[in-house]
Amino acid sequence: MRARTERGASPRPVHLRPGAVALVAAGGALGTLARSGVTAAVGAGTAWPLATTVENLTGAAALGLLLGVLGRRTETPRVRAARLALGTGVLGGYTTYSALAVEVQRLAAGGEPLLGVAYGVVSVVAGVLAALAGVVVGGGRTGGRSPRDRDAADAPEAAP
Amino acid sequence: MTVLLLALAGGLGAAARFVVDGLVRARTGDAFPWGTVLVNVTGSLLLGLLVGAHAAGVLGPDALLVAGTGFCGGFTTFSTAAVDTVRLAQDGRLRVAAAHAAGMLVVCVAAAAVGVALASALLG
Numbered sequence: 638m639r640a641r642t643e644r645g646a647s648p649r650p651v652h653l654r655p656g657a658v659a660l661v662a663a664g665g666a667l668g669t670l671a672r673s674g675v676t677a678a679v680g681a682g683t684a685w686p687l688a689t690t691v692e693n694l695t696g697a698a699a700l701g702l703l704l705g706v707l708g709r710r711t712e713t714p715r716v717r718a719a720r721l722a723l724g725t726g727v728l729g730g731y732t733t734y735s736a737l738a739v740e741v742q743r744l745a746a747g748g749e750p751l752l753g754v755a756y757g758v759v760s761v762v763a764g765v766l767a768a769l770a771g772v773v774v775g776g777g778r779t780g781g782r783s784p785r786d787r788d789a790a791d792a793p794e795a796a797p
Numbered sequence: 798m799t800v801l802l803l804a805l806a807g808g809l810g811a812a813a814r815f816v817v818d819g820l821v822r823a824r825t826g827d828a829f830p831w832g833t834v835l836v837n838v839t840g841s842l843l844l845g846l847l848v849g850a851h852a853a854g855v856l857g858p859d860a861l862l863v864a865g866t867g868f869c870g871g872f873t874t875f876s877t878a879a880v881d882t883v884r885l886a887q888d889g890r891l892r893v894a895a896a897h898a899a900g901m902l903v904v905c906v907a908a909a910a911v912g913v914a915l916a917s918a919l920l921g
Contacts, residue, residue, distance in 0.1 A: 652819020658812050665811020665871045666804040672870060673803060693875040700876035701883065721815075725877075730811040732875035736866075738841035738905035739848055742913060745906075760875075761902050765886075768879035772887075779884050 657721055664726015668696075672731050684749065685756060686740040689733065693760060694767045696732035700724055701768035705775020799859050806867025810840075814872050829893070830881040833874065834901060840873035841905040845912020852913075853920035 651657050672692050679688040703724050710716050737760055744753030772779055818832030825831045847865045850856040856864075878901055885894035 650819060650823060652816050658815060661815040662808035662812035664808075665814075666808030668811070669807020669867055669871045670800070670804050672807075673800075673866060676866075693879075696876040697879040700880050704880060725815055726808075726811050728876045729814060729874040730807050730871040732877075733870040734837040734873035734875045734878060734901070734905055735840040735844035735869040735909070736873075737875060738837075738902075738909035739844050739913075741902075741906045742845065742909045743848075746910075746913070757902050757906060761879075761898050764875060764879040765882045765898055768876070768883045769886075772880070772883055778887055779880060 651717075651721075660718060660722040661726040661729075664722040665730035668727040668730025668732075671727070672733065684744070684752060686736075689736045689740060690756075690760060693732045693737065693764055696728050697764040698767040698771040700728040700732075701771025701773075701779070702775040703728065703771075704779045705772040705777065708779050709776040799862060802863045803867040806863045807871030810868040810871025810873075814874065829885075830877075830897070833877050833881055834897075834904075837873045837878060837901060837905050838908045840869045842908040842912045843872075844869040845909035845914075846916045847912075848909075849913040849916025850920055853917055855916075855920045 675692050676688040679691055681688065704720070707716055707720050707724075737757065741753045741757040744750070744756060814836045817836055821832035821835055844865050847856060847861055847869065851858070851861045851865075878898075882894050882898045885891075885897055
């Protein structure tokens with residue numbers, strides 16, 4: 638009933654609501670600053686891009702944990718705001734796929750193709766395991782496909 | 798000043814990801830996370846272009862930091878990609894999950910390489 642009420646009051650899909658977009662933007666700004674801070678702290682002394690590895694693995698574990706915890710709760714405006722600000726915003730902005738891709742390319746082009754492949758594969762496999770560990774600790778599931786489904790379910794297109 | 802611009806660009810990137818993902822999802826549904834795939838592939842291409850432009854001497858270090866680390870970093874996401882793979886696996890679609898994880902890496906690296914090559918061909 639709540640969803641129906643919300644839909645009636647706010648007909649726009651969530652990704653086009655200014656308040657939701659602003660929450661994600663604010664979180665993304667903080668996450669980007671945190672990533673920049675970790676990069677500065679870790680430094681660039683090794684061939685292996687250690688800073689991106691640390692950011693992506695800790696961010697994947699944290700997002701798994703967050704969605705695992707939130708997936709057990711009833712979806713309220715507050716729960717959704719937390720997911721958008723902390724998950725989509727902070728942790729989405731904290732982690733990066735573009736740096737990973739460019740670093741693999743740089744290693745491969747710089748005469749270290751095996752290191753590049755190892756860096757890419759280890760990042761992705763460890764990232765999935767870190768996310769899974771976070772989900773398990775947080776509650777066992779991401780709530781199925783619920784976070785996405787619930788957002789989409791508020792979109793008018795998804796209404797019967 | 799650069800730090801402020803970096804944060805601003807990161808926030809802009811994250812907001813753009815949220816909107817693009819939502820628009821894609823409204824069209825393709827939730828069976829497969831195409832939105833994050835599109836975001837990460839285009840973001841990797843863009844960062845490749847920026848890095849190539851920097852190498853060609855066209856883009857300064859501060860601009861690369863703001864547009865690359867800020868916007869592209871905030872736009873693309875590793876954490877959501879990893880959770881998407883977990884979600885596909887938890888839905889029992891193990892092969893789709895493996896293809897999602899491997900395919901994302903291969904296509905994003907290819908996009909980054911195309912970006913770097915394109916920038917150095919056009920600007921180098």
